[in-house]
Amino acid sequence: MKQKNILILIGFFVLSALTASLHYWLKNAYQDQLINNQQIGVDTYRNALEAALARFDYLPHVLSQNNDLFELAFNQPELANKSLLAFKESSKVDAIYIMQRDGETIASSNWDQKDSFVGKNYGYRPYFKQALNQQKGQFFGVGATTNIPGYFVSAPYREKGNVKAVIVAKVLLSSIVDNWNTRTQDGETVFVADENNVIILTSKEDWLYNTLSPLNSEQNIAIKEQKQFGNNPLPLLDITSNPQKPHFIRIRQQQYIQSIASPNVMNWKIHYLIPSSQISEKLFAFWSRVIILLLLGLAAILIIRGINNRTALRRSQGESSALRKLNLTLEREIEERKQIEQKLRKAQVELRRTSKLAAMGQLSASITHEIGQPLAAMRTYIANLTMDQQQATESNFDPSRSISTLSKLDQLVNRLTTITQQLRYFARSGDKETLSVDLRKAINGAITTTQPSIEEAGIRLDVLKGKDPVMVQAGRVRLEQVIVNLLKNSMEAILETSTTGDAKNDQEWITLSLESTEKNAIIKIQDSGPGVSEEIRKELFEPFFTTKPSGVGMGLGLAISLNIIHELNGTLHVENRTTGGACFIITLPIQNSNDNEAIESLRDDRDNNDNE
Template identity: 30%
Template sequence: MKTHPMRRIRHVATAVAVLACCIATAGLAYVAALHYYSRTHANEVAQRASLYALTLESQLARYESLPRIAALDPVLPRLLAKPGDPALQRAANAYLKAVQTNADLSAAYVMDMSGKTLAASNWDEEGSFVGFDYAFRPYFIDAMKRGTGRFYGVGNTTKKAGYFLAVPVSEGSGAARRMVGVVAIKASLDDYESALAKSGDIVLFVDRDNVAFLSSVPAWRYRALAPLSDAARRALQQTQQYGDASLVALSTRAAMTERADAAQSGPEGQVGPDKLFVAPPGQGSKWFHVHYRPVGPLGWKVAILTDDADDERSAMFAAISAGAATALVFALIWAARLRNSRNQERLRARAALQQAQRDLEQRIAERTAELTRANTALEEKVDALDDARRILRDTRDTAIQAGKLAALGQMAAGITHELNQPLAAVMTLSSNAIRMTELDRPEDLKKNLTLINELAARMGKIISHVKAFARNDATSREPVAIADSLQQALALIESHRKAAGVTVRVASVPDDVVVLASPIRIEQVFVNLLTNAIDASAAAAARREVLVTTEIVDTRVRISIADSGPGIAPHTMSRLFEPFYTTKPSGKGLGLGLVISQAIVDEFGGRLEAKNSRDADSGLGGAVFVVELQRVTEKVTTRL
């Protein structure tokens, strides 16, 4: 039977329309799937970048307070006052060697006001720093001008890279205190770079000029992401930051965004390229997408390079599946229409339907096999996620310990002042005791020795507080008396409280108020909250006071710390517990204290919240921070 021309035209038009619909569906599916996979991949990379950044910042925080502690030893100002004294030079060399060994540093050394090295931990080694002039180094210049110098670069003497930290060395006290030199430490990051090479990612840590100084690909170290400007190249050559490295660009073909994203550039730094056309070892040249995340105090960025080919393949598979599904739907509709036609057409439709069913079964079998492979890959990702959670937990513990060390670094000046007074008295009394021995005055000698014993006990008590706070205790929970924890925390911040001129009132705490926590970590929470309250109260014009109250509510214990400061602004309240967000001036805080405190309280099954005095009963007019912890009824022995 001959087909009518109009029917043939309709069939052709219908086929074209179905084909166009399938292609459009596949195209839309490709765009949507590519957007989804790209966004998911970007989120995963951002999480890994944050993990790399937090791990490096945690490692750098370990070294932050070391030069200030090293500068406290009196042998350094004595040597700087008498640089030609051989005995003082030997004593300073031995002291710096002990600092380098105990802190696992590459080197520790002291320089005079002109930048000349007078003593160093490597004084007896080949490549000793003694006698060399480092006045041109940025860490020396910043330490002289700003009080702290930080720098990463290749050693001018050893030709080995490291992280440098420098602080001034002073002598005298009060208004007569003056700078006499600079003490510096050098720490190696080679172990961290070795760990990057095993991460499975292409990871680069770049400076303000986008020069890679740490890399999971060793051949890319000291390579720029894009060609350097003449001014940047001259500045790097002047400071000799990377020695004789050529600083050539990884690729001359790079794609940049039209706007400078804050996540892609550090303070005063260059915007990094979005894409690079590079050739990793063992692979051909191809385009890589670059993801950035700021890290550290020097304007560094962590850059992760990812290949988008996997996302494109997954999106193409989704597009083919969508097109096939659309074609299948139209095939079923067409089969249903044929069912109502003539018997012959019904038979042909039945045959077409059977064929469609066979195709569907084949596609289902193929899809089942694909889903099985996807399920296997998902299980592998779950295992990787468990490892990532373990790493994140370890990083959180390291961040908590770094927070304690940073707090000790901030309290170092006050603790030094607390120790200097009894130490000066001990020295005076010791001199008097010698004189009394010569004059045969045993009674006066006994009184002097008694006073010396009391002062030594006072210094021992201060040091015991600092040692207990700095200890990296386990995260196991045990009954802890709130009264003891508050007493320990107040002892640690006493010098800060005196310097700020703030009164801290602690309402009576019953001895049976016991919570389930870790003694050292709950003290860290109290130290953070009390320090913030003292800083806020110190800004008040009239009343400078902090009030600490404790109450029992059912099976919970609430500790409230209220200050007389200006309170918490509405725009600040919503961001209060965000990492690295702080309202303090630059250099007064990293914005991690409240984040760490909240993590510790959550770990103990508690709750940390903040509000203003108008929402509480403190009456001081400022902010109120409330720590709520689980109460236990067992009696505990008071810790001394």
């Protein structure tokens, strides 16, 4: 129960971490999406503002080319006023008026209104000074006469290359603000700040004429001289920003995401603000949908589980009788299986007993055959000795014959002793002590034993082994016994195929090689003999199997060798070489030992071993 609670706690923390990571990722994704959309929006507002102002930029320049209009303004201003009114109505501007070089207005489209510009001097306005300098004039300000803000654009009228008058068009920008108010939603704000960071257009009316940064003395003097904002105060807007998050600003305790664009108008800046709360609203909407889906899923699971439970209950009630019958049937089958298993165990015991008797019979027959011949010969020799004893009194008795008979009896006894010793191996095969053995030394010992007889038979013996120790867990004497048996087996196979009983040529050979891999040591004994037929290979390692004449061999050497290798967790098998001859292969596991001193000692003996 405690482990289950721990797993639940771990699962809760993992789920919380994944949820927090997803929330953080979604927040950044929504923020990036909002900033990208906002940049598109501010570009749209900038293009709309530029297009709206560009509609009127041409008007003063075109009218400045109309010499008749200015002749009327200088000589017949009443007619000029009417012409300006006609141009004003066709161009949809707020007013058009003409000023002479001293700044006094001599003709205006609103001459007949109480706030007429005629007779007023606006020489202090920047747009007038720019036109006198033969430049296009642009200016935003509050009307000195009407107190209505507008965008003023002017152009000089030239006569003989000199500026003689200035024509001005005033454009109201309230329609642009109305369009902003229509398009903005959810707390979005658009405003334009002039070159002095004074807000001159805004969708929030209470931000109008607020400054984004404090005005210096030069800016204050210029604004007052130009009467740009009339008597309107210019308070500092409560705004804070974070340099590490340039897109985020806080205005009057409200946090916004801001994008800024620069329209091609008098160094103005257009600002597009979106409340940062939209990110939280999107996150809330996302998690609300997730929770609703989870609740719906949970409700569906509960409904399905209830339906399944009711269905299972009805099914279980309907199948209860069938289950009881099935249980009774299974109980009978289990009882029958138990009886069959008891019979099977009895049959297996009987089969093992029969197999043992068969093996004992085979072994007894082999022993009877192998021991019977020496015993029969011994009876013959004993009978001969009895006859010799009876003839001992005769003059023609030959003692040497009795000595020869006794010698033959001794040989037969030795043969019987050898048979019993080899048979004893099978009864005591599991109690052999093993030590750390260098296979190179075991090979050297076996070669020392067999090399004289091999060379005497005229067979070339080649030994291939490395310089490094190859360590296995075994008994050295038993390993030497295996290698000696295999070497003698190869020698006898070669000699059996020789017509003279020896091999006095270089064509007959035996090769003993030692190789090692990461896990195993491999000994190969190859010869140039006749090889091993498929029929013989099946029984080659069986006890008492031999291809030699009776009395020459018992057929236990390869069987004993195989058992020794198996006890050492190795393998022994024979293959035929493709070019003729047999190849016996021994595979033994390499010893896994950290006994560095023993390894170093073996390496110290390397030179001596190589010379053996």
